[in-house]
Amino acid sequence: MSGEMDLRLESLSKYIVTTPSWVKSFAIILLLSGCVEIMVILGKGGDVEDVSLFPVLAYLLPAVIALALTPRLMRVFKGKLTYEWSGLTALLGLVISLFISLSPILLISWSFPLFFAISLAFVFAFRMLLLAAVVDFRLSRVIVPALLHSGIATAGSAPYLGVHFLLLCSLLHISFAVGVLLFIIVIERPMKANFHVGPLELANAFLAHLSEGSRKLDDYFRSIGERVVVPQVSLFFERNGKDGIVVTIPNVHPGPLGEIGGSNMPKILHGLLGRNSMVFHGSATHDFNPVDEVEVKKLHGAVMQGLPASVSNDTCTGPGRYRCGSVEVLAQAFGDTILLVATRSPEVTEDLDFSIGLAIMKSGLRFYDNVGFVDAHNCMSSLEPGVSPATDLAMEYIGASEVALAATAEKEQQRFSAGYAERHLPFTRQQGFGDLGVQVLAICSAGQTTAYVLFDGNNMQTGVRDELRKRLLEHVGECEILTTDTHVVNTVSGKNQVGLAVPLDEFYPYVKETVLAALADASPARSGGATAWCRDIVIFGSQRISQIASTVNGMMGFMLPVAVVILLFAFLTTAMAYMVLTY
Structure with a gap:
């Protein structure tokens, strides 16, 4: 390999994820959900007979259903998702939900419904981005499978948290969906301008090559060759x-x-x-x-x-x-x-x-x-x-x-x-x-x-x-x-x-x-x-690998500030809509 190109390809390797077995992901989901249930029992004075179904309906069940059904739902939308990827996505969604919803309780005891709603919106946005990168870059084909985890969690927890929670959660989902769309449009512009293909589309082709031997990536390289x-x-x-x-x-x-x-x-x-x-x-x-x-x-x-x-x-x-x-x-x-x-x-x-x-x-x-x-x-x-x-x-x-x-x-x-x-x-x-x-x-x-x-x-x-x-x-x-x-x-x-x-x-x-x-x-x-x-x-053509790697690495550099701006925009529009609808 030419060394400079090697270094370019090596710099891209950190963006590639190796998925664990879905069994491991499932086991960790059970473990984390069990820990939440134990925390609830301890919070009620240690009475093991007073077991709450809320952790099951809000955390465990949505993650397990998302693991089991997301690959099947993706097939309905003409996509292919392995159970390994589905397990990893469900596990990461659970971790996001637990961290965002439970961490603020240590400081603000009344904050759970608000931050739980925010956590589910984050789970939805995360799943949209991941499924768009792994399965299909067209958001119209991944938005419903992406909604599976947070949607079930919202429905399962609504009886406990009330109508205002349901309204807030719905508004956050809409704002975050728009935010994800804006985020993708912004980050795809450099690659589309230079190579007439977006990074998510390129990621789809690369993962399809690894998993099923697809030649879409070859077709793309021919188009710019x-x-x-x-x-x-x-x-x-x-x-x-x-x-x-x-x-x-x-x-x-x-x-x-x-x-x-x-x-x-x-x-x-x-x-x-x-x-x-x-x-x-x-x-x-x-x-x-x-x-x-x-x-x-x-x-x-x-x-x-x-x-x-x-x-x-x-x-x-x-x-x-x-x-x-x-x-x-x-x-x-x-x-x-x-x-x-x-x-x-x-x-x-x-x-x-x-x-x-x-x-x-x-x-x-x-x-x-x-x-x-x-x-x-x-x-x-x-x-x-x-x-x-x-x-x-x-x-x-x-x-x-x-x-x-x-x-x-x-x-x-x-x-x-x-x-x-x-x-x-x-x-x-x-x-x-x-x-x-x-x-x-x-x-x-x-x-x-x-x-x-x-x-x-x-x-x-x-x-x-x-x-x-x-x-x-x-x-x-x-x-x-x-x-x-x-x-x-x-x-x-x-x-x-x-x-x-x-x-x-x-x-x-x-x-x-x-x-x-x-x-x-x-x-x-x-x-x-x-x-x-x-x-x-x-x-491939003169400096193509170097140009692609440089563009991707440069794109990664401005993703964080763009994400922060769009995130603030999503929260602001949600707050305004919530105030208009409730007051």
Whole structure:
């Protein structure tokens, strides 16, 4: 992930809520309501025979009914709400009601009816906002389900608190409903002005994606996307009597997260290219996220249309490492095609802006027809900014690559063998491992073996790459560890790198086994390289993720003062209406 975009996405993660089981919410509702009943009994001198039904009718029953019926009521209005969300909403509504209605009693004994009415209006407003964000941004479809909790509480407590309470409660509900509508109109203006979609609508699409795999979010990103042309270098190997091997380097980014957009691009391309195919990580940031799988298929189509005229080259150079500053490049040429694999390990190795990779590729055309630049993406411990153009770090990448290009062009090429192996690992996405597991390309030339070890994951914990390479050098002459940067391992946060959740010692045996299998599979090979120009690829667009995150964070900054103003307006209009109707 590009670090700046990572930080932007990370800043949005605090707005995402993980819902507990509805059983837990129900148990807490029972506990809190029981505590209120005990307080009432103690207030009456501890007579357990004098049990009041008011706490049941005002607190317990409304919360339980809201938990049970809100999902069904939402379905009537063509919405979907899980019982987990319903339980959390009912529990939070109960907490709001208890806090606002009971806290003032400690200071003002006669205040309960007033503050209980206010608490129910707050519950109603809270449920409107939450259901609008979680289920449907159209208030007309959530206002009735939102009224369920406070409506039942009002009806249950009216016989105890009288007609004036019922009137006050009704007026507060109307004022708060208008206030919520005004609040939503105000806070949605920045995003609608910039991106033609409101934050509640975007939240609906995101949660629908998480819960049911909806593609509404992809449709939105397509509507604001930009069309680009990007080069994609591929290297094809053929072997007598064995399956061929394909290595391809897209210069678009497999993000932003989960299954959204092109987040699972490595697996999708691997499936389209067929067995024994490896998808390396090129030079691209979140600006270059494909908006959906359709764009990933365009990459495959361009590669197939730009196949090399022949796969007849049977020589390659030995591997070489070249350094400039903190950047190290592993270079190996196959006829007229060269692979450059860049890393900064043990320093953070993050996404590079597309222009940096393009500059390197163009510079290499002096020596080779096809220049495949690969970001190994193999070292991180914390989210840091990526590599921007015209920075010292960008110049280090360009400098190391230019040294590697010139030096490799002087090397003699000899006949080579190529082997491939892959292994699906017994770990999950939540543990940092994507669906492709680990793949290994082994190149043997002039008595030296080189292993390109590719993990389907988003970066690698600091130190893991170096230790893993050290261990593998006992079996091969040279190797590099890479990740695909797949974002299926990330829900919101970019921090789920290989080696973070699962220690190296646990997955090293599988890696070693795969490397040895690739070496055993090696046989004389021929290669052919090609550079496909992938046109009309719809990506997120320049700074889109940054702009969305900045807008949302800025919007959060003025939500509180806007809410306070609207709240005062609601109380003032309620007081005026109440006075007009009662005096």
